[in-house]
Amino acid sequence: MNRLLVKTFAFISLSLMIVICHTNAQGMQDDDAKYATELLKAGTAAPDFQLTTPNGQTVSLSNYKGKYVVLDFWASWCPDCRKDAPNIVAAYNEFKEKNVAFIGISFDTDKVAWENAITKYEIKYPQVSELKKWKETTISDKYHIKWIPSMYLIDPEGKIVLGTIISEKLIKTLGEVIK
Numbered sequence: 001m002n003r004l005l006v007k008t009f010a011f012i013s014l015s016l017m018i019v020i021c022h023t024n025a026q027g028m029q030d031d032d033a034k035y036a037t038e039l040l041k042a043g044t045a046a047p048d049f050q051l052t053t054p055n056g057q058t059v060s061l062s063n064y065k066g067k068y069v070v071l072d073f074w075a076s077w078c079p080d081c082r083k084d085a086p087n088i089v090a091a092y093n094e095f096k097e098k099n100v101a102f103i104g105i106s107f108d109t110d111k112v113a114w115e116n117a118i119t120k121y122e123i124k125y126p127q128v129s130e131l132k133k134w135k136e137t138t139i140s141d142k143y144h145i146k147w148i149p150s151m152y153l154i155d156p157e158g159k160i161v162l163g164t165i166i167s168e169k170l171i172k173t174l175g176e177v178i179k
Contacts, residue, residue, distance in 0.1 A: 031165055031166060032164055032165060032166060032169070035146070035147040035165050036147065036150065036163060036164055036165045038144045038146050039143070039144055039145075039150060039152070039163030039164070040143060040144055040152070040160050040163050041160065041163070042159075042160055042161060042162060042163075043159055043160065044159065044160045045158055045159060045160075046061060046069075046071075046152065046154045046158050046159065046160055047061075047142040047143065048060060048061045048062045049061050049138075049139055049142060051105065051128035051129065051130060051139065052128060052129070052130075053126060053127060053128055054111060054114065054115050054118070054127065054129075059103060059126050059128045061103070061154075061158075062158075064101045064103075064154075065156065065157075065158060066099075066156050067099050067100065067101045067156055068095075068099060068100045068101070068153065068154065068155060068156060068161075068174070068177065068178065069100070069101045069102070069103065069152075069153075069154040070088075070091070070092075070095075070100065070101070070102045070103070070151060070152070070153055070154075070170065070174070071103055071105055071143070071151065071152040071154065072088050072102065072103070072104045072105065072149065072151050073105045073107070073139075073140075073143070073145050073148050073149060073150040073151065074088075074104060074105070074106060074107070074148055074149045075106055075107040075108050075114075075134065075148060076106070076108050076110075076113045076114055076116065076117035077108065077113065078107075078148050078149065080148070080149055081148055081149045082117075082121075084149045084167045085117075085121040085123070086121065087167040087168070087171065088102070088104075088149075088151075088167055089121055089122060089123060089124075091167070091170070091171045091174060092123075092124065092125050094171075095174055095178060096125070098178045099156070099178070100174065100178060101125070102125035102126075103125065103126050103127075103128065104118075104123060104125060104126065104127040104128070105127075105128055105129065105139055106127060106128070106129040107129070107132075107133070107134035107137065107140070107148060108129055108131065109131055109132060109133055111129075111131060114127070114129060114131075134148070147165055148165075149165060149167070150163070150164070150165050151163070151164055151165070151167065151170045152164075153170060153173055153174060153177075155177075161173065161177065
């Protein structure tokens, strides 16, 4: 009788784990299906841009041809962005030596708050902004940003590989394309 109880418990535990994993995977897909529907599709040419860093330097996407590029659209005032920042910084640390460049594109209007967030999250990759309200920026129009955080992975030829709002999906795709 004791063996039957153990087997039953093991079966129920395994079943619950499968349901939880399936639900989590569905949740990730549902978030992209809900919030990332207007992002540029895979195979689309990534629009070039020229934006300014906090110290006044210009960053252009075209300067990164030949590398994979992660564009991370975020803002210091965005709770989901703040929650996701450690994931993106960890991905940068993991992939920076593997022909992958990262560019943070902020929708902050307050330069001091933006700079404080860069420092707080120890972001070492280039950060740029128009220092305008999100919906008034040229870059949000070019990249169809309707939700933040949003991320793009761009291939070395300048084509979109992935557009997502889920950092885990971005990191998984990076791991698949960078062998």
